Amino acid sequence: MVDERRTDEAIEAEAPIMVQVQNISKDFGSVHALDHVSFQIRQGEILGLLGPNGAGKTTAMRILTGYFPPSRGDVWLKGERLFANPNVVKRMIGYLPEEVSLYSDMKVREYLGFVAEIKKVSRRRRKPHIDDYLTRCGLWDVKNRLINQLSKGFRQRVGLAQALIGDPEVLVLDEPTSGLDPKQIIEIRSLIRELGKERTVVLSTHILPEVNMVCDRVLIINEGRVVASGTTDELEAGLKDRHEIFVTIGDRKMKDKAVELLASISGVERVRLVEEKVDQVSFALSATHGADPRSSVSRIFVEHQIPILEIRAGRLSLEEIFMKIVVSEKDSQNYL
Amino acid sequence: MRRALVIARKEATSFFRSWSGTLIFAFFFLIAGIFFSLLLLSYAKLSFEASKTAYQGLEGIGLTRFVFGSFFLNFSMVLIFLVPILSMRTFSEERKTRTLELLFTYPLSDFDIVWGKFLGLVWIMEALLLPTLVYLGLIHWMGLTFDWGPVLMGYLGFWLLANAYLSLGLFVSSLTDSQVTSAMISFACLMVFWMFEWVAGVADGTVGQVFVALSPLSRYRNFTLGILDLSDIVYFCFFHFFFLFLTMRSVETRNWKG
Numbered sequence: 001m002v003d004e005r006r007t008d009e010a011i012e013a014e015a016p017i018m019v020q021v022q023n024i025s026k027d028f029g030s031v032h033a034l035d036h037v038s039f040q041i042r043q044g045e046i047l048g049l050l051g052p053n054g055a056g057k058t059t060a061m062r063i064l065t066g067y068f069p070p071s072r073g074d075v076w077l078k079g080e081r082l083f084a085n086p087n088v089v090k091r092m093i094g095y096l097p098e099e100v101s102l103y104s105d106m107k108v109r110e111y112l113g114f115v116a117e118i119k120k121v122s123r124r125r126r127k128p129h130i131d132d133y134l135t136r137c138g139l140w141d142v143k144n145r146l147i148n149q150l151s152k153g154f155r156q157r158v159g160l161a162q163a164l165i166g167d168p169e170v171l172v173l174d175e176p177t178s179g180l181d182p183k184q185i186i187e188i189r190s191l192i193r194e195l196g197k198e199r200t201v202v203l204s205t206h207i208l209p210e211v212n213m214v215c216d217r218v219l220i221i222n223e224g225r226v227v228a229s230g231t232t233d234e235l236e237a238g239l240k241d242r243h244e245i246f247v248t249i250g251d252r253k254m255k256d257k258a259v260e261l262l263a264s265i266s267g268v269e270r271v272r273l274v275e276e277k278v279d280q281v282s283f284a285l286s287a288t289h290g291a292d293p294r295s296s297v298s299r300i301f302v303e304h305q306i307p308i309l310e311i312r313a314g315r316l317s318l319e320e321i322f323m324k325i326v327v328s329e330k331d332s333q334n335y336l
Numbered sequence: 337m338r339r340a341l342v343i344a345r346k347e348a349t350s351f352f353r354s355w356s357g358t359l360i361f362a363f364f365f366l367i368a369g370i371f372f373s374l375l376l377l378s379y380a381k382l383s384f385e386a387s388k389t390a391y392q393g394l395e396g397i398g399l400t401r402f403v404f405g406s407f408f409l410n411f412s413m414v415l416i417f418l419v420p421i422l423s424m425r426t427f428s429e430e431r432k433t434r435t436l437e438l439l440f441t442y443p444l445s446d447f448d449i450v451w452g453k454f455l456g457l458v459w460i461m462e463a464l465l466l467p468t469l470v471y472l473g474l475i476h477w478m479g480l481t482f483d484w485g486p487v488l489m490g491y492l493g494f495w496l497l498a499n500a501y502l503s504l505g506l507f508v509s510s511l512t513d514s515q516v517t518s519a520m521i522s523f524a525c526l527m528v529f530w531m532f533e534w535v536a537g538v539a540d541g542t543v544g545q546v547f548v549a550l551s552p553l554s555r556y557r558n559f560t561l562g563i564l565d566l567s568d569i570v571y572f573c574f575f576h577f578f579f580l581f582l583t584m585r586s587v588e589t590r591n592w593k594g
Contacts, residue, residue, distance in 0.1 A: 028592060062441075065441040067440045067441050068440075068590050086445075090442065090443040091443045093441070095438065095441045097434065097437050097441075099434065101434035104433070105353060114342065114346055115442070117342045118339055118442045120443065162438075
């Protein structure tokens, strides 16, 4: 799955900045939903907004889409201030809200026609434009059906299609896969990846693997503040102390010897027994930062004729990164 | 402004496409028919008795005044029930189904949305009113003559009154995401406005005058009598703009209420 992410970071670093969020805060009475949040998104990037429920993801997205202005700070789209001229700048944004809700008494095509008219798609272009998105979102066969007769997956597609009408350069998707079945989730994800090739996409999610699968970069928001941002690799690298290597051998009798040998390898700080079965034993090694003892492990084990079944560098899953960041965030707040 | 028209068209179409819309349309037509029939019958009865007793007084009242004047005056009562049902859909329903959120992110101003929704309601009301012309045609076909002037004035007055009530209903609808609550509050408000005239009847002096001046019904009464007073038109315009203004403010509260 990792392979599917685009790795042409060099190009991305040079791509123009599409969305610039500058120090925005949003207060609802005494509640600070967002607190000095800043980030930028380059053209053609898919940014994942990650955070526990109530972290401020939806608030951030609503500001980004011009639903309401921030209490402080500003949002710039392609160098134009969003709230200086919302009716013009909002045409650059397509929004898919959480729990997509559409006018269920309208037919798919009729609804998209309504949206196209509001988004000022010229009369002449309207029909081919709508046809194009009906096809691309896989809605052609249901174009004359009432929206309330469609399945959730199809309604999500209609939601995507309405966001795409008017060819906005920025797509904002709030939990685009929530409530869908696994097959629909896969379809919607691949559609988003496809769309993200030409557009800038911001999507929020609480499904962590989704970020790995779809997004180029992650922004973790907790309690209204950005607590981490970067690619998943970068986030992982930031948490150096967790570098672990897993080794599995195929002979239980060699267990003690293996522990002894592993501990003697330079760069290995600690050896921990992970799992012991009849025919295999697994260990986890904590390596000092920068050291990669994998080649030493295989060499020494071969020398001592210990059968190796597996050696792999343990990657931190996004769940672990997320938990670590969000939890340590809480701790530091509690103790300060 | 063109965006507002798009919204208005959508509002009106979805009303007439719904079952409740068709039902309301049919009921409105039916009740208007019953009103006309009863008024015509009682006029016929009255004029028949007048001819028997050679009573001359009825000529001063005339068909226009008797049938149409009473029709418009009494039929305005229907608005108190009808308007809350029409207006409760505008914002409350969209809030409940969360379609409003999307609407606010489209390249539309709040003005477009509020005006579009109001205009949609006005169109629905006009569409409800239009078939009543059939009754006019019928009365004409029956060979009864009436003055067009006061009749048109009655329609104008009814239209203005209905729009005023609708603007109030629109505002109430923007306050809540429950359609039932919206309808109840609108109904209560319209009842209170309706009772302004009574207060004027009880209270003397300045208080009474103020209530008469503020009563939409006593303004409307002038129209049913065929009296066109500029101050009445100004009053209704002010009524519309006041509640549309409040609706705009109410829609803006999303900025700090979320």
